[in-house]
Every structure is written in structure tokens, then in C-alpha cells.
Amino acid sequence: MNTIKFGFIGAGQISHSSAASINSHPRATLVAAQDTNAARLKELEAKFGVANTYATAEELFADNNLDAVYIATPNKFHVPLALQALEAGKHVILEKPFAMNYPEALQAAETARRLGKVLTLGMNQRFEKAPQTVRSLIEAGTLGEIYHTKAHWLRRAGIPKLGTWFGNRELSGGGCLYDIGVHFLDLSLYLMDNFDPVSVSGATYTKFGHLGRGEGGWGKSEASEIVFDVDDFATGFIRMANGATLSLDVSWACHAEEDDRADVHLYGTEAGAHAMKGRIFRQDPETGEYLVVQNPKAEIRYPHCDRFHNFINHLVEGEELCVSLDQALTVQKILDAMAESAASGREVRLDS
Ligand SMILES: NC(=O)c1ccc[n+]([C@@H]2O[C@H](COP(=O)([O-])OP(=O)(O)OC[C@H]3O[C@@H](n4cnc5c(N)ncnc54)[C@H](O)[C@@H]3O)[C@@H](O)[C@H]2O)c1
Numbered sequence: 001m002n003t004i005k006f007g008f009i010g011a012g013q014i015s016h017s018s019a020a021s022i023n024s025h026p027r028a029t030l031v032a033a034q035d036t037n038a039a040r041l042k043e044l045e046a047k048f049g050v051a052n053t054y055a056t057a058e059e060l061f062a063d064n065n066l067d068a069v070y071i072a073t074p075n076k077f078h079v080p081l082a083l084q085a086l087e088a089g090k091h092v093i094l095e096k097p098f099a100m101n102y103p104e105a106l107q108a109a110e111t112a113r114r115l116g117k118v119l120t121l122g123m124n125q126r127f128e129k130a131p132q133t134v135r136s137l138i139e140a141g142t143l144g145e146i147y148h149t150k151a152h153w154l155r156r157a158g159i160p161k162l163g164t165w166f167g168n169r170e171l172s173g174g175g176c177l178y179d180i181g182v183h184f185l186d187l188s189l190y191l192m193d194n195f196d197p198v199s200v201s202g203a204t205y206t207k208f209g210h211l212g213r214g215e216g217g218w219g220k221s222e223a224s225e226i227v228f229d230v231d232d233f234a235t236g237f238i239r240m241a242n243g244a245t246l247s248l249d250v251s252w253a254c255h256a257e258e259d260d261r262a263d264v265h266l267y268g269t270e271a272g273a274h275a276m277k278g279r280i281f282r283q284d285p286e287t288g289e290y291l292v293v294q295n296p297k298a299e300i301r302y303p304h305c306d307r308f309h310n311f312i313n314h315l316v317e318g319e320e321l322c323v324s325l326d327q328a329l330t331v332q333k334i335l336d337a338m339a340e341s342a343a344s345g346r347e348v349r350l351d352s
Helices: 014-023 038-048 055-059 075-087 100-116 128-137 178-193 307-317 324-345
Strands: 004-009 028-034 050-052 068-071 091-094 119-121 146-155 199-204 233-240 247-249 260-268 270-275 279-283 290-294
Touching: 004 014, 004 055, 004 307, 014 028, 014 038, 014 068, 014 307, 028 038, 028 055, 028 233, 038 050, 038 279, 038 307, 050 055, 055 075, 055 091, 055 279, 068 307, 075 091, 075 100, 100 119, 100 324, 119 199, 128 260, 128 270, 146 178, 178 247, 178 324, 199 260, 199 324, 247 270
Parallel strands: 004 028, 004 068, 028 050, 068 091, 091 119, 146 247
Antiparallel strands: 146 260, 199 233, 233 247, 260 270, 270 279, 279 290
């Protein structure tokens, strides 16, 4: 394939930075788009000079000029649209979270495998330079055995605009857990290089959004009626087959010191790390002195630091795809287990 021609389904807020990313690659262009909202479609078309806009997803999938489709709609439509795109012979990069639930995600993964098409998830946090550097150091053994990871993304007032689909369970599948929990769960497992969970405990809370509190800046609400029936705080504890553990705290809204705080703290036998800050903590073996290494040096696997460039490079020159389907399925399985555990008040076993 010489140049990858992209079609977009969903021309909302995130699609603009995605379009810029794709168009910045010398071997890819955004050439077609579709959205159920004509005004938003027009905005994307005008800003990026999209050659063809379509009234329906079916028409876009029937465009033989397209090699790949990017899906950035409310979560409910991710898998149904991905299935259609794959069946139409397109490669697909899907926004997070993968699906509304694990069986749906599995169906998409199996369809992609059966048809020999590439399907991946755009987990952009993995491509940030600092966590990539930490991942290279982990691969080189700098941290030793990682036995615990503590991840958090805590927003003080960061609920996407009230009245958008984000707060509506039927369209989103869940609140902050599925929206931003997915990022730091995925990043933690990727850094630990451990996608083998055996049990999951979770709790979710709705303490702000339903009262009209905790709204942030993301999203554009056109709704006259506000539905908010999802979590705005979630916590979880995951045990892995090798005995390692992961704890995860996420919030769209909570009383906290800072507006927005996010990191993955890794605890290893030889060193610790704060992945988003790019810091390593270790003891000098000779002097016993405690060292904090800021911006450690390491060669990184994806120097472009871009999820779309990884997908495009994979298609045109076989660069290793960072987010595998098996990994994406495991992340979905854990999210579902956290939600199930939150509802039942019991630990969920994944190994039985
Ligand atoms: N990777 C990230 O960091 C990141 C950040 C924000 C959002 N997202 C994800 O991107 C997706 C879109 O989020 P957003 O913030 O752009 O939302 P948005 O509401 O701004 O955009 C969604 C768009 O989809 C359109 N749409 C709705 N149903 C459709 C359908 N059936 N077919 C075609 N178009 C349809 C809407 O009209 C809207 O323009 C979500 O899955 C979200 O979780 C990812």
C-alpha cells in the first residue's frame, strides 16, 4: 500500500486531533468522513479539506478508495461499526474503550482475525515519551521484578459536559471507569508487561454528576435533558497470575488538591518508577545513596510517539503494532470485572 486513505466515522471533538495526526504522516490522508450530526461533519470537512462526506456509514464503508477506518463515536456504536467496516474490507483503528462489554469486543476481534484485517485500539497514553522510556528500561531489567503498580487519574472537576452521551450508560457503557480508567489500566498492564489477571475487585461511586456538580471542559452538549447514571469515581484491585498486583483509582470528579493528577507508579525489586513523570528511583549499590533519576535515557520503540503513526507504519511497512487484540481484550475483561465486582460487592475470579 502506497498511501493509506482514511475514512472517519464520527466527526466530534477527538476526531480533530486524530485528523491532524493522520495528515501529519507522509503516507496517510484523511479523505472521507461521516457523522450523524451534519454540522459536526461540516466542521471537520472545512477544517481538514475532507474530499468526500457521506450521509451514512454504509456509504462510507462502500467507498473502495478507502483502506482504513477510524471510529470515534459514542462507545455503544464502536463494535457495530467496526464489524461493518471489517466486513467491508477495511482495516480499523477504534477509539477507547474497545466495547460496551467483553463478548462484544471478542466478536470484533474474531471478525478481524477471520477476515485477516488489522483491528487495533488507539491507546494514546502508551505512546507518550516518558512511559515509553520507562517501558524500555523495564524491558532492560532496570526495575527488576515488578510486584506492585499503583495507577491513578484523578480529576477534580472533569466530568465531560453534563448532557453529553458520556454520562448516559446506555450510550457509554460506564462513566470514568470506562472513559479514563481504561487508559491507566491499559498503560499499567503494558508497563508491567503483564496481561494475565486472575482476580478483580472494584467499587464505583456516583457522587457529583447526578447533582449537576463536577463538570469539566470536555464535550459539547446539545441535549435539553441531562441523564447522568454512571460512575464518577472508581477504584479497583487486580491480582495477576504471577502474584503481582495493581491498584487503580480514577475520578471524573472528587475533592482533591490538584485539578488533574495522573500517573502510574511501579514498584520493582531493583527500582521504582513514576511513568508519566519519567522518573526512576533506585539505590546506588556502592554508596547506598538514594537516587532520583529525572528523564532517564533509553531508546524508545515508537519514536513518533503517535498511535496513528504506529497503525499506519504497521500497514505500510510492518512496524510492530503496539496494542494487540489479546491485550485489548484483557483490558475490556478487567473493566467489566471491576464493574461486576462493584455491583455485586464481591471479588470476580477470571481464572476459573
Ligand atoms: N483517546 C482519547 O484520549 C480520547 C479522548 C476523548 C474521546 N475519546 C473517545 O472518542 C470517542 C468520541 O469521543 P468525542 O469526545 O469525540 O465525542 P463527541 O461527542 O465529541 O463526538 C462523537 C461524534 O459521533 C457522532 N455520532 C454519534 N453516533 C454516531 C453514529 N452512529 N454514526 C456516526 N457518528 C455518530 C456524534 O454526532 C459526534 O459528532 C469516544 O469513544 C471517546 O471515548 C478518546
